[in-house]
Amino acid sequence: MEKEQYRSVIRSLFLDEKSRSEIKERLDAVYGDSSPSMATVKNWFNEFQRGRTSVFDEPRPSAPKTATTECNVTKFHDLILADRRLKVREIAETVGISKDRVGHTLHEILGMRKLLPRWVPRLVTSVNKRNRETTSEQCLTLFKRNPKKFLRRFVTIDETWIHWYTPETKEQGVE
Structure with missing residues (x-):
């Protein structure tokens, strides 16, 4: 069963003025081991108590992906071509972004890998x-x-x- 369907059942029982524990007992009786946890029931009960009516996830704000811009990819490539012995940490400090994004850019976008102490193009x-x-x-x-x-x-x-x-x-x- 989809999580939205469980939430719909929780909302329906909430509208029938059932308590959190009663909702959990009914879910366990009907769905057994696949029923949502008590923490999930409490969370959605509280959401509906605050006036929420939708059972669907709301869009979450995410940070813009600025690390893998064309400009940064060019910077990484130029740094590697200038010194193939650079470490990911050194590149991250030079450019000012996280090591994870530098590693992703080097491996996935530029197609490079570390061969002994040097960066070399894979293909x-x-x-x-x-x-x-x-x-x-x-x-x-x-x-x-x-x-x-x-x-x-x-x-x-x-x-x-x-x-x-x-x-x-x-x-x-x-x-």
Whole structure:
């Protein structure tokens, strides 16, 4: 049974001028172990006594989500690119928001993870893809203007990771 349905029963019994304990006894008799607790019965009895008529939850105010703005995401990314050994606590202190939000932004939005003492991108993120797309479009425009001049100046780079040393323990990889 939904909680609103229990509240409706409590309200109905309240309107029949039953006491809190009588309402609890009736709920236990009908619903057994699945009936609401005495604390819940007391809470809703008091609410109805104060004049409340609705059995539905009222919208709760929540804090605006300002920590994961585009500006903060860019700040985090710039800080990590400048020093990949930063700790979440240090980033939180620098930007002035909670460690939880910094961790969420790094892991979920930027797709980074801590590999030994450094932050590394997990996969190519949407930001990386957008940057690559923009760069490719600019290169294509330059190529269409003058192909010979463009090819003479164009340099490509292969993004290959070469592991020349694999530490056996975390302590060896700290350096």
